Amino acid sequence: MKHIADWALNLATMRGAFYADARVVDERSRALSTKNGRIGGASDSESLGIGIRVLADGAWGFAASDDLSRAGVAAAAARAVEIAKASARVKQHDVRLAPEKPVTAEWTTPHKIDPFTISVEQNLELLLKIDAELRSVTGVTLAETSMNFRREEQWYASSEGGRIHQTKYTAGAGYAAYAFAGNEIQKRSYPSSFGGQWQNKGYELIEELKLLENARRIGEETVALLKADRCPEGALDVILESSQLGLQIHESVGHPIELDRVLGMEANFAGTSFLTLDKLRTLRYGSDLVNIVADARQEHGPGLGTFAFDDEGVAAQCTPIISNGLFTGYLSSRETAHTIGAARSGGTLRAEAWNRLPIIRMTNISILPGEKPLTLEQLIASTDHAILMQTNRSWSIDDKRYNFQFGCEMGWEIKNGKRARMIKNPSYSGITTEFWNAMDAICSRDEWTLWGTPNCGKGQPQQVMGTGHGASPARFRKIKVGSAYKGN
Amino acid sequence: MLNKDRAADIFSRIKKSSTADEVETFLWGGRSALTRFANNTIHQNVAEENVVVSVRSVFGGRTARATTNKLDDESLKRVVQASENLAKVQQPDPDLLPMADAAEAARSVHPLPPRHFEETAAITPEARADAVKKVVAAALKRKLTAAGIFSTSETQEAIFNSRGIAHWHAQTSSEISITMLAPDSSGWQKANSPNVALLDPAALGEVAAEKAAKSAAPREIPAGKYTVILEPAAVLDMAGFMFWDFGGLAILDQRSFLTNRVGTKLFGDNINIRDDVAHPLQSGSPFDGEGMPRQRIPLVENGVVKRLVYARATAAKMQKSEHKDKVGPVEPTGHGFTLPNEMGEAPMNLVFGAPRDPKTVEQMIASTERGVLVTRLWYIREVDPYEKILTGMTRDGTFYVENGKVQYGVRNFRFNESLIKMLSNVQEMGTPVRASGEESFDMVVPAMKVGEFNFTEVTKF
Numbered sequence: 001m002k003h004i005a006d007w008a009l010n011l012a013t014m015r016g017a018f019y020a021d022a023r024v025v026d027e028r029s030r031a032l033s034t035k036n037g038r039i040g041g042a043s044d045s046e047s048l049g050i051g052i053r054v055l056a057d058g059a060w061g062f063a064a065s066d067d068l069s070r071a072g073v074a075a076a077a078a079r080a081v082e083i084a085k086a087s088a089r090v091k092q093h094d095v096r097l098a099p100e101k102p103v104t105a106e107w108t109t110p111h112k113i114d115p116f117t118i119s120v121e122q123n124l125e126l127l128l129k130i131d132a133e134l135r136s137v138t139g140v141t142l143a144e145t146s147m148n149f150r151r152e153e154q155w156y157a158s159s160e161g162g163r164i165h166q167t168k169y170t171a172g173a174g175y176a177a178y179a180f181a182g183n184e185i186q187k188r189s190y191p192s193s194f195g196g197q198w199q200n201k202g203y204e205l206i207e208e209l210k211l212l213e214n215a216r217r218i219g220e221e222t223v224a225l226l227k228a229d230r231c232p233e234g235a236l237d238v239i240l241e242s243s244q245l246g247l248q249i250h251e252s253v254g255h256p257i258e259l260d261r262v263l264g265m266e267a268n269f270a271g272t273s274f275l276t277l278d279k280l281r282t283l284r285y286g287s288d289l290v291n292i293v294a295d296a297r298q299e300h301g302p303g304l305g306t307f308a309f310d311d312e313g314v315a316a317q318c319t320p321i322i323s324n325g326l327f328t329g330y331l332s333s334r335e336t337a338h339t340i341g342a343a344r345s346g347g348t349l350r351a352e353a354w355n356r357l358p359i360i361r362m363t364n365i366s367i368l369p370g371e372k373p374l375t376l377e378q379l380i381a382s383t384d385h386a387i388l389m390q391t392n393r394s395w396s397i398d399d400k401r402y403n404f405q406f407g408c409e410m411g412w413e414i415k416n417g418k419r420a421r422m423i424k425n426p427s428y429s430g431i432t433t434e435f436w437n438a439m440d441a442i443c444s445r446d447e448w449t450l451w452g453t454p455n456c457g458k459g460q461p462q463q464v465m466g467t468g469h470g471a472s473p474a475r476f477r478k479i480k481v482g483s484a485y486k487g488n
Numbered sequence: 489m490l491n492k493d494r495a496a497d498i499f500s501r502i503k504k505s506s507t508a509d510e511v512e513t514f515l516w517g518g519r520s521a522l523t524r525f526a527n528n529t530i531h532q533n534v535a536e537e538n539v540v541v542s543v544r545s546v547f548g549g550r551t552a553r554a555t556t557n558k559l560d561d562e563s564l565k566r567v568v569q570a571s572e573n574l575a576k577v578q579q580p581d582p583d584l585l586p587m588a589d590a591a592e593a594a595r596s597v598h599p600l601p602p603r604h605f606e607e608t609a610a611i612t613p614e615a616r617a618d619a620v621k622k623v624v625a626a627a628l629k630r631k632l633t634a635a636g637i638f639s640t641s642e643t644q645e646a647i648f649n650s651r652g653i654a655h656w657h658a659q660t661s662s663e664i665s666i667t668m669l670a671p672d673s674s675g676w677q678k679a680n681s682p683n684v685a686l687l688d689p690a691a692l693g694e695v696a697a698e699k700a701a702k703s704a705a706p707r708e709i710p711a712g713k714y715t716v717i718l719e720p721a722a723v724l725d726m727a728g729f730m731f732w733d734f735g736g737l738a739i740l741d742q743r744s745f746l747t748n749r750v751g752t753k754l755f756g757d758n759i760n761i762r763d764d765v766a767h768p769l770q771s772g773s774p775f776d777g778e779g780m781p782r783q784r785i786p787l788v789e790n791g792v793v794k795r796l797v798y799a800r801a802t803a804a805k806m807q808k809s810e811h812k813d814k815v816g817p818v819e820p821t822g823h824g825f826t827l828p829n830e831m832g833e834a835p836m837n838l839v840f841g842a843p844r845d846p847k848t849v850e851q852m853i854a855s856t857e858r859g860v861l862v863t864r865l866w867y868i869r870e871v872d873p874y875e876k877i878l879t880g881m882t883r884d885g886t887f888y889v890e891n892g893k894v895q896y897g898v899r900n901f902r903f904n905e906s907l908i909k910m911l912s913n914v915q916e917m918g919t920p921v922r923a924s925g926e927e928s929f930d931m932v933v934p935a936m937k938v939g940e941f942n943f944t945e946v947t948k949f
Contacts, residue, residue, distance in 0.1 A: 033830060036741075038581050040830035042574045045555035046567075049538065061613075064536040066557045079535055086613035087523075087530040090621050121577045128579075141742045144830065180742035185873045265526045267635035267674075268667040269926065271866070271883075274948070355536040394869040396902075398881040403902055403947035405879050407871050425872065429902070429945060460524055460637045460665075461534070484871045484879060484904050487713065487942040 001026070002165070004068050005157035008052045011077035013159055017054035017084065019097065020077075021158040021312060024050045024068070025354035030116065033146040034127045037135065040144065042120065049354035052080045058094030059087035064355035098337040098345050100314055102162035107308035109169040110298065111202030115149035118203050123147050126206070127175075130215045134177045137219030139226070142178035146195060147206065148454075154311075162313035170304065170466060171205040172198035172454055175215065177222040186225035186424065188409050190218045192243040193392050198452030198466060199302040221410060221422075228422040231411055233482035237386035238428050239379060239475045242443075244408055245367065246451035246469030247392050252432040253285075253292055254365040254467065256401035257321055257329070258458075259336040261360075269460050271399025274432070275327065280340060283327040286436030289370065289474075292322040294331055296347060296363035301450040303468020305363030307350075312358060314347035321365065325437070333360050352463035359459050364450065366470030370442040376473045379441055381417040387481055388412040388419070389426045394484070405429035407484050427484035438479060443472035490517035490539050490644040492656050498541055499648040501561065505568040508545035508575070510587045511650045514777070514826055515541050518643030523616040526635040528624045530617060544827060545571040546587065549580030551828055585801050588778050590652035592820075597781045598766035600774055608660035608684040609642040616640070623666055623693040630697050636666040640684060647779045657773035660684075663924065666693050667884060668700040672949065673897055675699025676864050676884035678721060678924045682771055699863060699885035703897025708946055709888055711901060715859035715915070716941040717852045717889065720923035720933050722865045722882075727838075728928020729870060729878055730907050734787055735823070736802040737832025739811055745876045745908070746793055750815045755791040755911035760841030762786045763797060763823070769922040769932045770837045777826035785821050787835060791912070799824025799833040838931040843917040852916050852937040854892040860901070860943075861887040861894060868927045876907040880927075881947065901943040913939040 005022040012020035026048045033040035050073060051064040061084025065076040127145040134143035150170040157163050174196015176189040191197040191209055199205050240248060256273040260266055275283070286292075296305050296316035307316055312334055319329040332346040351358040380388065394407035411426030412419040430438075450470040457464055499513045517539030524532040542555040545568070552574030556567040616638045627634035644658045663680035664687050676699065677692040718726070730745065738744035746754075765774055765782040774782055778800060786794050795816040798806065803820045806812055823833040853861060863885030871877040882900045889895065918935035 035830045038583070039550075039578050039828065041828045042552040042578065043554065043828075044552075044570045044574060045542075047540075047555075047557050049557065059530060060533060062532070062534040064534070064538075066538045083521075083533045083535060083613045086617040087533040089614070089617040090525060090528070090530040090624055092527065092529045119577070120574055124578065178741075178743060180747060180874075183874055185743060187873075263527070264633065264635060264669070265531055267526055267633075267669055268524075268637060268665055268676075355538060357532055357534050359532075394871050394879065396867040396869045396879045396881065398900060398902070398947045398949075399866050399883050400947075400949055402949070403881065403900075403945060405902060405904075405945075407869075407879075427871070431948065460532075461520075461522055461639070483944050485877070486904065486944055488872075488875065488877050488904060488906050488909070 001155040004050060004073055005155050007070060007073045008050060008077045009157055009159050011074050012052060012054045012081055015078055015081040017056045017081050019055040019159055020052065021156065022050060022052045023311060023354060024155045025152060027152045027353060029150040031148050032123050032127060034131045035144050036142060037131055039124065047353065050076060051351065051354045052077050053357060054080045054084050055095055056081050056084035057088035059084050059091050060095060061087060062357045095335055096338055097334040098343065100334060100345060102158060102160045102313060104163045105308060106165045108167040109200045111169045113203035115171050115203040116151065130175050130212050133212060133215035134175065134219040137216065137223055139179050139223035140177045140219045141180045145175035147173040156313060158313055164309045164313055166308060168200060168307065169202055170198060171201050171203060172196060172452065173206050173209060173211060177219045179222045179226055181226050184226065186222055188218045188222040189391055190214050192451060193409065195454055198304055198454045200304060200306050201302045224422060225410060225424045228424040231387065231423045231426040231482045233486060235478045236481045237383065237475060237477050238479045238481060239383065239386050239388040239473060241390045241473050242447065242449045242471040243451050244389055244392050245471040245474055247395055248406065249292065249365055249367055249469050249471060250453055250467060251395060251397045252401060252404055253321065254362040257331050258360045259330040259332045262330065263336060263339060270458050274400045274402050277340065279327055281326065281328055284325055284437065285322045285327040285433055286325045287439045288325045289439055289442055290322050290325050290436050291368040292365065293368065294319045294321050294363050294365050300364050301470065303364035303450045304452040304454060304466030305468040310347045310349045311351050312349045314345045317347045319346050331360050331362065350465060352465055356463045361465045362456065362467040364468030364470060369445045369448040369472040372444065374443045376443055376447055379443055379473060379475060380414055383414050383417060383475060386414045386475065387423060387426055388414055402431050404432065405484060425485060428479050428481050429483050430480055435476060435479065438476045439474055440477050442474040447472040490515060495646040495656065498559065501564050502543055502568055503650060505565045506545065508547055508572055510546040512544040512587055513541060513648050516645040518641060520641035521613065522637055522639035523613065523620055524637050525620050528627055528634055530620055533613065541567065543567050543571045545575045547575050549582060549584045550575045550578040551584055553828065583801055583805055585804060587649045587651045588653055588780055588800060593653050593779050593781060596783055598774060598784065600766050601768045603659035603682045603771060605660050605683040608640055608662050608682065611640045611684055619689045622690050626690065626693045626697060627668055630701065632697055632700055633669040634666065635669065638689065639663045645773055647775060649779060653779035655775045655779055659771065661771065662687055664689050664692055666696045668696040670700045670704050673700050673703040673706060674884045680924050680930065703885050703887060706897040706899045708899045711943045711945050713940045713942055715856055716938050717849060717856065717859060717861045718936050718938060719849060719863050720921050720935050721925040722862045723933045723936050724923045724931050725865045725868055725925035725927040726878060726907060726910065727933060729868065730876060731838060732834050734796050734835050735833040736796045736798045736806045739796065739815060740805060740809060745874050750793050750796065753792045754908055755788060756914050757790050758843055758914055758917060759788055759791045759911050761788040762839050763835035763837050764839050765837040767839045767932060770839065772837055776822045776824045778824050780820055780822040780824065782822040785835065797821045797823035797833050797835045802832045836929060840920045840933045842919055846919040847916045848918060849935050853889050853894060856889045856892060859889045861889050871904060877904055878907055879904045899949060900947050902945040903942055904944045905942045910938055910941065915939055
């Protein structure tokens with residue numbers, strides 16, 4: 001495949017490209033699911049193609065094709081240059097790329113078991129067992145399970161001499177139980193909502209998740225929610241378990257720190273950001289306990305944002321985003337680095353597939369665990385009155401990322417250090433910086449999980465990307481709770 | 489590029505390799521391009537072409553799908569084998585029906601208006617750039633910053649199966665979306681059509697610019713219940729959240745807000761909704777994921793939920809269920825997704841009925857004593873699946889209306905509103921138009937004036 005990328009670069013350069021890079025991507029995926037004891041879906045898919053990105057006349061062009069014949073690649077390269085020259089008709093200045101030393105490298109996601117070597121029968125058997133266990137609880141009216149695997153092999157080449165061959169494995173699995181009665185539908189998911197837990201790992205992830213062991217509990221909680229009390233309204237302390245805190249980070253830290261958003265490049269669709277450039281190293285984003293990094297390196301863990309090089313050949317890095325509460329960093333690319341005075345890209349440009357242009361994406365945006373030992377049970381024990389919220393059910397935030405509202409599947413009212421009663425339909429809302437400044441406790445490393453968000457949408461045409469979010473449970477003081485149902 | 493002959497040739501090669509009881513092939517492909525601009529500059533500009541072949545095999549009640557974009561003989565053999573291997577290892581599903589045959593799929597086919605336009609298919613990157621240039625020039629003249637997209641595509645899809653189904657559909661599409669940004673405000677417009685000649689980027693840019701200018705220096709007004717005037721894009725982005733619940737399988741699964749509500753009056757008398765792929769303002773192919781023709785289905789009449797849509801297997805299942813006498817006519821309607829799937833079906837070509845006395849947005853404003861004019865909504869999510877409470881934000885042009893006039897721009901609101909309540913409180917409606925938003929698929933919807941719309945919070949801009 002390497003020679004195909006080389007053809008593309010030669011042809012683009014001959015046509016007048018000042019810079020070019022090409023990615024040949026061969027992707028394979030498998031999706032299995034069950035619903036109420038039957039196979040819901042069983043599918044394999046593969047996709048192979050090339051994406052060619054060029055700079056000509058100071059502007060960008062990109063063309064992608066599934067035709068990897070010499071003629072097909074030549075046509076795509078010529079189209080990319082033609083498009084770049086058309087782009088140059090509407091520009092205010094030439095694109096500048098931060099320098100990056102080209103490298104030749106090979107990298108594969110560390111994994112123990114290639115998920116495609118595990119038989120489909122074995123996978124379906126596990127899903128059907130979980131499905132049966134969920135439905136063994138009286139009152140569960142719908143059970144859904146799923147398991148997904150992906151292998152993406154990419155050959156990257158640039159006109160500057162970069163040659164990088166990366167193979168990434170992704171695994172994900174989870175399930176949900178629903179209970180319908182009267183005028184309500186309740187739901188519980190495991191390990192998290194929207195497809196469960198996802199990481200850049202092999203089949204070993206499935207073995208680690210203890211899926212079957214938790215199914216009965218999840219079914220029982222689903223049914224119990226029907227009889228639980230509604231979430232109270234008011235300014236209350238909130239404890240978020242780690243998957244919900246992961247999504248809170250995604251929406252109220254991960255997106256606003258994308259430098260393309262900050263610079264207005266996403267204004268028409270995803271929006272802009274309240275984190276204007278003047279706020280770098282001046283804004284108190286959160287309390288002293290808030291330390292958040294963007295870390296794509298392997299040593300951070302097997303997150304969906306872990307890689308060796310991004311899709312413009314920049315090595316994975318760790319960028320401090322919030323340091324003891326102070327806003328300290330953005331997610332940047334070679335094109336945007338100069339706007340924050342950086343000599344080098346932060347290495348965050350990624351594309352969903354061969355037919356998409358790489359754009360700035362979250363890597364693993366993680367809150368660092370507390371340094372003092374603190375378990376969730378100890379945090380609860382130290383809390384007079386709060387609502388503990390678990391597993392996301394709804395999420396929404398404005399287009400500058402100030403005002404957010406989250407709903408969770410289940411809550412517990414904490415009173416005098418103990419779980420006093422189960423709460424249904426819990427929700428909370430607020431303003432991003434006010435919320436993070438209200439954090440007064442975070443659990444330590446033992447409670448920290450690197451969650452995967454497989455469905456982050458951004459860009460036009462829209463691209464769906466996986467991002468990682470490490471988090472421990474944390475407590476926030478005097479948060480607006482329960483307004484999702486106010487007035488309805 | 490995919491054409492009818494090439495599609496038929498691919499299917500014949502697949503059929504030769506197949507050892508299954510039945511085999512089906514879904515193909516889609518095409519060319520698309522998108523010119524994206526921001527900061528008055530074309531900053532991203534892309535084009536792609538691809539052809540995808542998806543094979544479904546059936547062995548005695550067991551089915552699975554495999555998909556590839558590699559079209560050489562060896563790859564096609566491999567994709568057939570992959571779908572067969574996945575199917576063979578399953579337990580038989582007693583609800584799986586034989587594939588539709590040509591006779592079943594031939595009934596009630598509605599002829600479509602033209603949806604393929606050479607002018608759209610042939611547009612060049614230069615032509616898109618020149619259109620963007622005009623939008624940017626208008627922005628610069630008003631000291632605004634323009635951002636948006638101009639996209640075009642030519643796509644084909646086909647479905648064949650071993651029981652004689654052979655359908656083909658080709659269409660073009662074009663879309664323009666424009667945001668005009670001022671220092672503390674913004675305005676937005678979006679339109680699309682199969683025929684690029686019907687799009688007017690300069691006019692859309694002008695409306696977006698006007699909204700940005702008029703909403704400058706937004707004031708904060710308190711959250712609460714307001715009369716709102718929702719422009720069509722705002723209506724569609726809200727309404728789109730309920731149509732997944734109009735599938736028969738959603739009722740059988742008890743995940744629909746229509747469970748136990750079909751046949752009841754759920755919305756106001758003035759709400760009429762149908763699904764109609766052949767409507768002149770609609771788009772898309774006339775067959776579903778099993779090759780069944782899409783039927784015209786009245787979903788809501790005078791506020792009463794009348795009917796659901798069905799894939800073939802869902803209709804058969806519903807006939808045997810306790811719900812069968814409470815959900816209106818039960819029959820395959822041509823709204824199924826490609827099999828196998830968990831969702832069953834959904835109506836995707838929605839058309840709201842025109843009111844007896846349509847009002848323009850200006851007339852709605854003129855009749856409003858105190859209210860809020862909403863251009864667009866954003867990040868809508870479902871808070872409660874049965875009461876259909878949705879949350880989200882206003883965006884890109886939110887105005888306070890008093891004494892029949894737009895007074896000034898206001899800071900954006902968060903809403904938590906039940907869609908059932910919203911469609912019960914529609915006081916006035918416009919003539920339905922083809923609208924396009926960001927949260928839902930395109931549909932034919934009117935602007936609406938809605939009473940008691942529930943804003944719960946105000947953001948900082």
